[in-house]
Amino acid sequence: MLRRDQSIFFEQCVAERLVSMQFYDFRLAPSPTKVRIFLAEKNLEIPTVIVNLRKFEQQSAEFLAKVPSATLPALELDDGTVLVESHAICRYFEELHPEPNLMGEGAKEQALVLMWHDMATLEGYLGIQEVYRNGQEYFKGRALAGPQGYEQIEALVDRGRKRVEVFFDKLDRRLGESPYVALDRFTYADIAAYVYQGFAKRAVGTDPAGGRDNLTRWSEMIAARPAVNTATS
Template identity: 60%
Template sequence: MRFYDFKGAPSPTKVRIVIAEKGVEIPTESVNLRELEQQQEAYRAKHPGATVPMLELDDGTRLTESLAIAAYLDETCPGPNVMGEDAKERALVLMWHDITALEGYLGVQELLRNSSEFFAGRALPGIVPYEQIPALAERGRKRIGVFLQKLDGQLATCEYLACARYTYADIAAYVTVGFAQRVLGEDPANGHEHVIRWRESIAARPAVIAATQ
């Protein structure tokens, strides 16, 4: 197997945390998004969609999309289960992953990619040259606030996001809150005591520390 990663980007960070939680070693190659290495021929020949993460299996299959990679690693690697032990847990993990991806992550992406000079003409990941729409940046900023409110409400009722134990839903939401903090330049968890309590417990996990340093 070979993992295509980039340390500064949120989507591969979720996979890096899963790998660390599982305690497995996977040969890893960094694709430098700051230098647009993902758009060069060598990487596009492997993944025409030109994004990271990607996991290349020994039979040549290439998995993209962090959720799919996490599900594959969870089933095939030893170590603690992160995608849910039974039908209800698995459904709750997918449910909170979807809420996080669609309501949280996309809000941060809207803000970043429609406001930063670096993403001019690249307002969406991939190879299609979408122009920026400044109004989407403002909408994204608002959506982050709405998402944090929802996260805090859920974490007021439950120690972890999807169920009583740590799962991939927590990994996805933790990375999204960190991404939001970086893009906003301020802590979106301010005033959300349950998010702050939860975030501290995730940040203290050895695998999270190892995967994000």
């Protein structure tokens, strides 16, 4: 694992297979995007394999043998251990590369970052997923990610829309009292909320920032961060 500023050395290491850690990614998908931004903020570069979800490559026998959950992101460590879940992968890198701190220092900060991350994920992201995956022909028989083939439930579309509005109202109120989502500085909670805002635009069809001034100000500030730009462009 190397820092971006060591990139010539990095390319040499990859070519000589001295770095065997692999990050499994798909740029359009929100959960891997959280990890990409996290890595860019820490100035880390990991050898990456693109798994094209549009071509169902996550369901190939080869990928399933490595990642039985059939989900992205995944991180294969040098000893063959495979990590899934964006939060777990980010936690792993936070431990290995504590600076810049993104998950809070000390008990209170860490709890606040986790609290806002989880609220954003459970209330915002899952609401978006309810709309996205239960309302489109494309996700028929695949209403939840993974190999199980869950059927869609139409009623979740409207419920999801409501949950998305409620969550982004709550986030807008929070951003009226705090410059960033969890703390007075940028953290992992901002990464998650920003990725979910972008996902909502695409998946629900309306920009949550529309008509929410605090959210708009914060979103423009996050978009202007060089690492966010690198990881999302």
